[in-house]
Amino acid sequence: AQSVAQPEDQVNVAEGNPLTVKCTYSVSGNPYLFWYVQYPNRGLQFLLKYITGDNLVKGSYGFEAEFNKSQTSFHLKKPSALVSDSALYFCAVLTSDMRFGAGTRLTVKP
Amino acid sequence: DAGVIQSPRHEVTEMGQEVTLRCKPISGHNSLFWYRQTMMRGLELLIYFNNNVPIDDSGMPEDRFSAKMPNASFSTLKIQPSEPRDSAVYFCASSGPFVTEAFFGQGTRLTVV
Numbered sequence: 001a002q003s004v005a006q007p008e009d010q011v012n013v014a015e016g017n018p019l020t021v022k023c024t025y026s027v028s029g030n031p032y033l034f035w036y037v038q039y040p041n042r043g044l045q046f047l048l049k050y051i052t053g054d055n056l057v058k059g060s061y062g063f064e065a066e067f068n069k070s071q072t073s074f075h076l077k078k079p080s081a082l083v084s085d086s087a088l089y090f091c092a093v094l095t096s097d098m099r100f101g102a103g104t105r106l107t108v109k110p
Numbered sequence: 111d112a113g114v115i116q117s118p119r120h121e122v123t124e125m126g127q128e129v130t131l132r133c134k135p136i137s138g139h140n141s142l143f144w145y146r147q148t149m150m151r152g153l154e155l156l157i158y159f160n161n162n163v164p165i166d167d168s169g170m171p172e173d174r175f176s177a178k179m180p181n182a183s184f185s186t187l188k189i190q191p192s193e194p195r196d197s198a199v200y201f202c203a204s205s206g207p208f209v210t211e212a213f214f215g216q217g218t219r220l221t222v223v
Contacts, residue, residue, distance in 0.1 A: 036214075042216065043114075043203075043215055043217050044214040094212075096166065097143065098155070099155060100152070100155075
């Protein structure tokens with residue numbers, strides 16, 4: 001079955017430090033991978049996607065993600081975290097439909 | 111475009127009542143998804159339409175749940191009869207026509223008492 005996994009329920013970082021939110025995938029064939037962010041009482045907002053091409057994908061709000069085929073990973077990164085980045089982050093894979101990971105709650109402390 | 115529009119934003123109903131959630135996808139999108147989000151189960155895909163045709167409804171919990179897409183600009187998710195365990199936030203999302211990200215509505219928070 002096509003799926004993504006987010007091994008961490010919670011990630012805590014200090015403001016100004018780099019952040020990484022992990023995602024691994026299990027897909028037959030070429031994966032189409034996405035990251036979304038959810039703020040309280042809001043719908044999911046698209047951050048970035050990997051379809052093909054460059055393994056380093058840049059997205060909204062200074063986020064980027066690196067596609068690693070050998071490790072079947074698509075980790076979300078940001079060089080310098082902001083308190084306002086605190087939210088719930090979802091990794092997703094698109095095959096015939098879109099399947100989401102369980103989500104990782106990112107908390108950035110001042 | 112106003113994005114994916116869901117109504118109502120909040121719904122409180124009594125157990126046993128029928129509930130209908132509505133969704134207007136983004137114009138031009140040909141895929142529509144219904145998701146349910148709870149603390150316990152996270153974000154679950156309930157059903158997926160492509161060109162108004164249900165493609166995969168394996169995520170629909172039971173026969174009490176039904177979804178329709180009578181045309182490209184409207185979809186409904188109905189629960190009849192509703193139960194307290196149906197309480198959740200229900201999201202509609204649309205995408206397409208090519209390999210693109212899904213755009214989400216603001217969600218409907220359903221509370222069944």
